[in-house]
Amino acid sequence: MNISTDPWVWIASILSIAILSFLYKENPFFRAAEHIFLGVANGYLVTFYWHRILMPILFRPLFQQGDLLLIVPFIVGMLYLTRFIPRVSWLVRIPIAIYMGYWTGVLIPATIQAQIIKQVQGTILTAPNFQSWNAGTSGIAWSVIVFIGVLCTLSYFYFSREHKGVIGFTSRIGIVFVMIGFGAAFGYTVMARISLLIGKLQYLLGDWLGIIK
C-alpha cells in the first residue's frame, strides 16, 4: 500500500467519495461536492473561453492589431446581449437568424447524404452489403434480417392507417426489432456505467490508496 502524498489526488478522491455517497442517501457532503463541481466547471469554461477565444481571436486582433473586418462579428455577437434591454430586445433575432441560416445550410445536405442516403444504401440487398458483414455466405442472411427489420420497424411508425392486416402483421414484427434494439442499447448502457465505476475505483484504489499498481 502506497498512499498518495499529492494534495490534488486527495482533493479529487475526497470529492469523488462525497459524490458517491449519494448512493447511500442525499447528504451535505454530496451537495457540497456538487456545488463545487458546478462552480469550478463554469469558472473554468468562462476563463478558458475568455483567454482562448475572445482575446486571441476577437479582441486582440480587433483592438490591438486593427483588423477592422472583425467589427462585423463583434457587433453581431453583441446583439445577443440586447435581450436584456426590453426596448431593443427584438435585435436579438438578427444573430439568431444568422446562426440558424448558417447551420441549416451546412447541416441539411451533409445530414441527408451521411445519415439518410448512405444508411438506405446499407439496407439494400446488394453483394457489397452482403460482404460488409465479413461473415461469408451468412452475410446474405444478416442483410436480409436488416432489410426486413428496417421495413417492419418503419411500418410500426406509420400512423396514417390503422395497424390491421398487412401493416398490423409487419408492425408486430417491427416492435420485436425495436425491443431488441432497446435491449442492445440497455446492455451497452449497463456496460458503460460499470466501466465508469471501474475507472473511478481504479483511481481511488490505485492513484490514491496505492492498493493496486
Add this chain to the structure above:
Amino acid sequence: MKIYERLNKIDRRIIYAILFVVVTLPLIFPSVLKVTPMTPVENLFTAVDKTTDDKALILDCSYAPQIKAEVEPMAIAVLRHAFKTRKKILVLSLYVEMIGLATRALNQVVEEFNSVAETYEDSIIYGRDYVFLGWQPPPIVPMLGMGESISNIYVVDYYGNQTDTLLMMQRIRNYNDISILVALSGSRIPISWVSYAQNRYGLQVGVGCTAVSGADFYPYYQTGQFTGLMVGMKGAAEYEELVEANHGVKGRRVASEAMLSLTYAHLIIMLFIVIGNIGFFLHRRKK
C-alpha cells in the same frame, strides 16, 4: 414477509454494496482474462497499421472527464500503436474542456517511449513524429477546413509553434495526406466527421466510442462509413490486446485489467434481473 415480496423489495443499497465488492475484488486480486478482438476493432487496427510513410493519421481526442475511464485507454492504445510503428500522428481536440485529457494521454505515451529510447532516432520527437494541433473552435471549422489546408486552420499548434514550420507538416498538408482519422468521443462527433470530412473529402473515419453510443454507431460501421469501431472499455481492451500481440508493446493495460471486474459485474446484474423478474411473476401469480 413472503419470499416474492422480499425479492421485490431488495434495498438498492444492498445491490450497490454487492456490486462494489464484485467490482473491487478483481481489481485488488487481478488475474488474466483473455480478450478476443472482434472484427470492428481489428479493422480499425489494420487501417492504422496500413498508414504509409508519406501519410499521417489524425487522433481526435474529444472525450470529457466523465467518460475518461472508457475512452482514455483507447487513446493510449492508438498512440502506442502509432509510435511503435513510427506512424506520423496529428492529435487534436474539438472542444476546449478535452484538451487537458488529450495532453495527458499524449505526454504519458511519449514519456513511455522516450524513457526506453537509446538514440535520437528511437525517440519520439515533437514535430518529427507527432504534432499536437490543440483546439480550434467551432468544430465544423477544422472538420471542413483541414480538407483544404491543415496549417491554415491550425496556424499555430497547441504550444504556440507556427504549424507550417514543423518538419512533419512540410509533407502533411490536407486530408489527401491523411490515411485515417480516429475519432474518440462520447458524443455524435464521429458522425459529424462522416457528414463533413468524409462526404466532402473522402476521409476514412475510425471510431472509439462509449458503450452508450455503441448501438447508435454500429449502422455506420455496417455501411462502411466507419472503417473500424471500438466500443467501450471492452473495445479498448481488444485494441490493447492487438497492439501487444502484433507489435509487442508493453505497458499498463488499464482496460484489460478491468475486464474481469466488468465480466463479474455483468453476471451479477444479470442475476439481479432474473431475481427481480422471478419476484415480479411470483407476485403477479399470487395476486
